[in-house]
Amino acid sequence: MAHVTMKVALVSALALSLAACAKKKPEELPPPPATTAPTTSELPPPPAETGPVPGSRADFLAQASSDTILFDTDSYDVDSQDQAILTRQAQWLAKYPNVSVTLEGHCDERGTREYNLALGERRANAAKNFLVGAGVSASRISVISYGKERPVATGSDEESWAQNRRAVTVVPQ
Numbered sequence: 001m002a003h004v005t006m007k008v009a010l011v012s013a014l015a016l017s018l019a020a021c022a023k024k025k026p027e028e029l030p031p032p033p034a035t036t037a038p039t040t041s042e043l044p045p046p047p048a049e050t051g052p053v054p055g056s057r058a059d060f061l062a063q064a065s066s067d068t069i070l071f072d073t074d075s076y077d078v079d080s081q082d083q084a085i086l087t088r089q090a091q092w093l094a095k096y097p098n099v100s101v102t103l104e105g106h107c108d109e110r111g112t113r114e115y116n117l118a119l120g121e122r123r124a125n126a127a128k129n130f131l132v133g134a135g136v137s138a139s140r141i142s143v144i145s146y147g148k149e150r151p152v153a154t155g156s157d158e159e160s161w162a163q164n165r166r167a168v169t170v171v172p173q
Helices: 002-020 057-064 080-095 113-133 158-164
Strands: 068-070 101-106 141-147 166-170
Touching: 057 080, 068 080, 080 113, 101 113, 113 141, 113 166
Parallel strands: 101 141
Antiparallel strands: 068 166, 101 166
């Protein structure tokens, strides 16, 4: 029985010593971390401006107001309304001298394929000549004629034909 008493005494002594080692609550807690407002270098950047990328096709359309000029039947004369559009195009091209364009000439469905290809080329060249006269380098402008092969309006009436008699300035994407 002495042996049991000895074991009880040892277990009690061990429990007391462990209790004495228990962590005590500090009398005073440390202050919480300070919260500071982020400095300007920590703020996220302001959102990018919305709108087309400068020098892009979308920018060209926004600035020049149109990429298309229209012609009368069997004509390749650039009228005053078309001159205003081409002037805005030339101004945009002056701001972006590394951009080259293609001028497409188009015709309505009337006439032979050969006639319309030749007329489409004259229309595209008329627009090119105006742009060159406004200061755009001729080496930046290529010309192609599609004749009647790529209509924008498919009707066989004057309204559709008028939309198809055109020259289109194409800025690459």
